[in-house]
Amino acid sequence: MKGLLNAITFLLIMANTVAQQGEIGGTVVDNNNDPIPGVNVSILGTKLGTQTNIDGYFEIKNVPNGSQEIEISYVGFKTKTLSVTAPSSNLKVVLYEGNEILQEVQVVGRNNQFSRKKTAYVSKLPLKDLENSQVYTTVTSELLDSQVVTNIDDALNNATGISKLWEATGRAPGEGTGYFASRGFATQPQLVDGMPGFTLSAVDPSYIERIEVVKGPSATLFGSTATSLGGLINVVTKKPYEGFGGSVSYTTGSFGTHRVSADINTPLGGKGGPYFRLNTSYLTQDSFQDAGFRNTFFVAPSISYRVNNKLNVSFGLEYARTKQTNPSMLFLRRGVPLLAKNTDELNIDPKKSFTSNDIHLTSPTFNTRTIIDYKISDQWTSQSIFASSYSEAKGYYQYLIDGGALAFLRLNSLLTDPNLQTLSPILTPLVQPMLTEANGLLQTEAFTRIFDKRDANASNYNFQQNFIGDFKVGELRNRLVVGLDFVSRSQHSRVQTGNPVVTTTSNFPQLLGFFADPQSVFPLIPDNAVPTLNATGQQIAAGFNAFPYFDAFISAQGNVIPSSFTPGATYSPSTENLEQVFGQIPVNSVRTNSKTYAAYVSDVLNVTKDLTVNLGLRLDHFEQNGNEATPDDDYSKTTLSPQVGFVYQAIPRKLSLFSNYQTGFINVDPVINVDGSTTNFQPVKANQFEGGVKTNLFNGKLNLGASYYHITVNNRTTTDPQAILLVNQIDLKEIVSKGVEFEVNANPLNGLNLRASYSYNDSQITDPTSEIAGRSVTELLNRRPEEAGPQTVYNFWADYKFQEGSFLENLGLGAGFNGASEHHTINNAITGQFTLPSYTVFNAGAYYDAEKFRIGLKVNNLTDEVYYKGWSTVNAQASRAFLGTLTYKF
Structure with a gap:
């Protein structure tokens, strides 16, 4: 009972x-x-x-x-x-609707974890992807975690139509990130939370909420403060949120990789905040080649405080310091025909770095952003943003160029000058051996190893005021942004470049000694001819001393080629030797600055419930002070940038048809030539027509995007193919770039997330007329620009996490690939074509993700594919690598 x-x-x-x-x-x-x-x-x-x-x-x-x-x-x-x-x-x-620039909220339990097409940065309005006429691709933090990504360059392998051109070097302030091809044009990650900033490769993935790649020209909302022809790359950072939480991670693996990172969020007061978040990391990593390293310290505190229901204030800063060697980039010869036409003929050893760990650059950066959001009414919000960026580049920058021996061929003028024919018995024995040796070096790929010493800093200040409205006029809904934008940029460069050593090698001492005292060698020379000969010798010495310093000729296999011009050359350079040389080279101090004043308006108008029209216009006034020591490169320019877009939701909230017309421009700085003259360039202008389809099917589990674009660019600045060794910038009247892009993000089963993309780009120089060169540069007619990258780029990644209740609960698997078609990294009728081969790189990983910890393993380049990238260069890419990561969550 x-x-x-x-x-x-x-x-x-x-x-x-x-x-x-x-x-x-x-x-x-x-x-x-x-x-x-x-x-x-x-x-x-x-x-x-x-x-x-x-x-x-x-x-x-x-x-x-x-x-x-x-x-x-x-x-x-x-x-x-x-x-x-x-x-x-x-x-x-x-x-x-509000602006997520001000307060990022945690997204928990999203099914389709690789698709996050909800943003307020792309259009400066909080628009859903299906109602946005702009095309953009998103790389989410979940995707970065799945792939155990440790740098921004690898993260961008997931972006639709993006292909890396150059490695991240830190060779100049604000240019530490790599260069990437997007829709046929080079671009860099230059936006942080929608504002211009020095991102560098030091932005740690643990700080990245997502990466947004905005496709096509985007000057109407972003102006010329960032490259805006083929696309913009915006890094969206993690923001404070309500509550306490965070994680600490440690990653290790191949090439001496060690990375410690932490993400901590905590309230500083009661329920109303303020809230504080700290992201920090330290990375050390060696190269897959025989030398090279990168050490990066990164810290980013941020705070957000909702003062009341109307006012929100947030502040964030990032400090990063990177110390690294220059990644191996072999520049191919210009102005003369190539010998090797591809990597097989070049017979390059991808394991060779052509440097030593003693040669490095240090690149600190410091970014800040203060954002004040005030809700004027339910229809209007005021947003005030102040952002600043500071960056430095210090150390030795090294690069290798094929055909450097061409510089010595200028000595041939001593043997062909009619005024020196009587001196031929004296000059020929001195000059001819040097010409013979130089020509011998040109008969093989002899890469000249060149150095200069960098010491530069740059600052950006940006103030932006936006008024954002959501209101109706009659029955027509308007989502409007009206903004003012001010950007100030300044740079101080103290570069040392020159070659005080070359005229002490080979037969130069005897040759210059003769011109200094010709009568001691040839007494019959009349007295009135001596000053002319003295001047000739001084001109020769000055010309060669003005060349950048080089210390060796090296084959593509990494073997030092003996030369009288580089006596005692070794494979591994040292800072001690460079200090002795650069102690003799004067510092060239140059200060530059520019300012941009802009006003813009953009309205998304609901003509009907399912049809929206986006109209935008921006007015930019640009003032270039240039080199403060001379007014010759000063100029100002005022530019209008319109934008029009249409979106029709054929199936509401599920399928949209869209089209857009966008414009972009880049102000090109004038160049002060050696003779003191100034070359001025017209702003580069771009116009894009695009159309396509976007879908959000099966309750968000299937997102598809497809588009066709046609971009026309005028006055694009490029390198003159007739220039030998020295870079001579010219403009081209017209380049046409067109293509298609496809992207799929899917969650077909619980726990399974898929991402795939494919892009094809057809880019051609259709009118090579150049006002700067004063001719039609027919050597480039109908050729694909070298900056355009591969025609075809594709990627795929699948991640499956076993569900709760199953035998393998919390276990996840990931696998995928990325690749590209062949690429002509050199492409003109004078030099010829150098082809980088097509490639497909396979990657795989596994992880165990529990409530309090996560363990991840990753294999990059599973099949140990040998492949290259480049932009007038040959850049060997990393071989197979293993990574492991352990994360503790609290």
């Missing part, structure tokens, strides 16, 4: 407990009464939460009855907190 009473008592307690639990449900809509799918709904103080479905509906079960605080958050909308009495099943919550 006692047991029966106990059982009845237990059942009554359970029944009473169940009776005290209910559910909270409802619908989330925007202020246009459209349902919002994918909204995060959570009950504060508990682990209960969910997301809205395609119809904006949510339901949370097993909620304790009584008063509960629920939080509704969605990227691009203002977070809302409500008091609700459970049970309650008919809530209707209206979210007002």
Whole structure:
């Protein structure tokens, strides 16, 4: 009987407990009464939460009855907190759009983890992808975690249509990131949270919320403050959020890789904040080649404080310091025909670095951003942003160029000058051996190893004021941004370049000695001819001393080629030897600055519920002070940049058809030539027409994007193919770049996430007329520009995490590949074509992701593919590498 009473008592307690639990449900809509799918709904103080479905509906079960605080958050909308009495099943919550630049919210439990097409940066308005006429691709933090990515260059392998051209070197302030080809034009990661900044390769992936690649010219909203012909790369950083949490990670692996990172978020006050977040990391990594390293320290504190329901203030800064050797980049000869036409003929040894760990650059950077967001009304928001960037580059920059021996061929003029023919018996024995040796070096790929000493710093200051509105005029909904933009840039360069050593080698001492005292060698020379000969000798010495310093000729296999011009040359250079040389070279101190004043307006107009039109216009006034020591390169320019876009949701919230017309421009700095004259360039202008389709199917589990674009660029600055050794910049009247891009992000099964993309680009120089060169540069007609990269670029990644309740619960597997077609890294009728081969690189990984820790393993370049990238260069890429990471979460 006692047991029966106990059982009845237990059942009554359970029944009473169940009776005290209910559910909270409802619908989330925007202020246009459209349902919002994918909204995060959570009950504060508990682990209960969910997301809205395609119809904006949510339901949370097993909620304790009584008063509960629920939080509704969605990227691009203002977070809302409500008091609700459970049970309650008919809530209707209206979210007002806001700007996520101000406060990033945590996204929990997204099914399609590789697709995050919700942003307020691309259009400076919180638009859903399906209503945005702009094309952009997103690389999410979940994708970076799945791939155990340790640098921004590898992260961009996942971006649609992006191919790396140059390695990250830190050779100049603000140019530490690599160069990438997008839609046929070179670009760099130059935006941080939508503002111009010095990103460098030091931005640690643990700090990256996502990377957004905005496709095509984008001057209407971003101006010329960043390259905007083929695309912009924007790094979106992690922001503070409500609550306490974080993680600490350690990664190690091949090539001496060691990386420690931490991400800590904590409140500094009560529930209303402020909230503080700290991201920091330290990376040391050697090269896959016989020398080379990179050490990077990174720290980024940020704070966000919602003062009240109308005012939000946030502040963030990033400090990074990178010390690294120059990655191996072999520049191919110009102005004369190539010997080898591909990497097989060049017979390059990809394991050779052509340097030593003693030669390096140090590149510190410091970025800040202060953002003040004030809600004027439910329809209008004011946003004020102040951003600053500071960067330095110090140390020795090294590069190798084939055909450097061409410089010595100028000595041939001593043998052909009619005024020196009587001196031929004296000059020929001195000059001819040097010409013979130089010609011998040109009969093989003899890469000249060149150095200069860098000491430069640059600063950017940017103030931006935006007024963002969401209102109706009659029945027409308008989402409007009106902005003012001011950018100030300055740079101080103290570069040392020159060659005080070359005239002490080979037969130069005897040759210059003769011109200094010709009568001691040939007494019959009349006295009135001596000054002319003295001047000739001084001109020869000055010309060669002005060349950059080089210390060796090296074959593509890494063998030092003996030469009288580089006596005692060794494979591994040292700083000690360079200091002795550069102590004799004067510092060339140059200060430059420029300012940009801009105003812009962009309106997304709902003509009907499913048809939107985007109209935008920007006015830029650019003032170039250039070199402060001379007014010759000063100029000002005013430019208008229009934009038009159309989006029709053929299936509301599921399928959109879009088209756009976009413009872009780049102001090109004048060049002060050796003779003191100034060469001025017209701004580079771009126009793009694009059309395509975007989808969001099966409740967000399948996102497809496809587009065709046609870009026309005028006055594009490039290198004159007739220039020998020295870079001579000219402009080209017209380049046409067109192509297609496809992207798929899918979540076909619970736990399975897929990402794939394919792009094809056809870029040609259609009119090589150059006002600067004063001729039609027919050597480039109908050729693909070298900066355009490979025609075809593709990538794929699959990640599967076994679900709860299965035998392999918490275990995940990842695998994929990325590749490209062949690429003509040199392409003109004078030099010829040098072809980098096509490649496909396979990668794979596995991880165990529990509540408190994560263990990950990754193999990069699984098949140990030998492949190259470049832009007038040959850059060997990393061989097979193993990485492991351990993360503790709290």
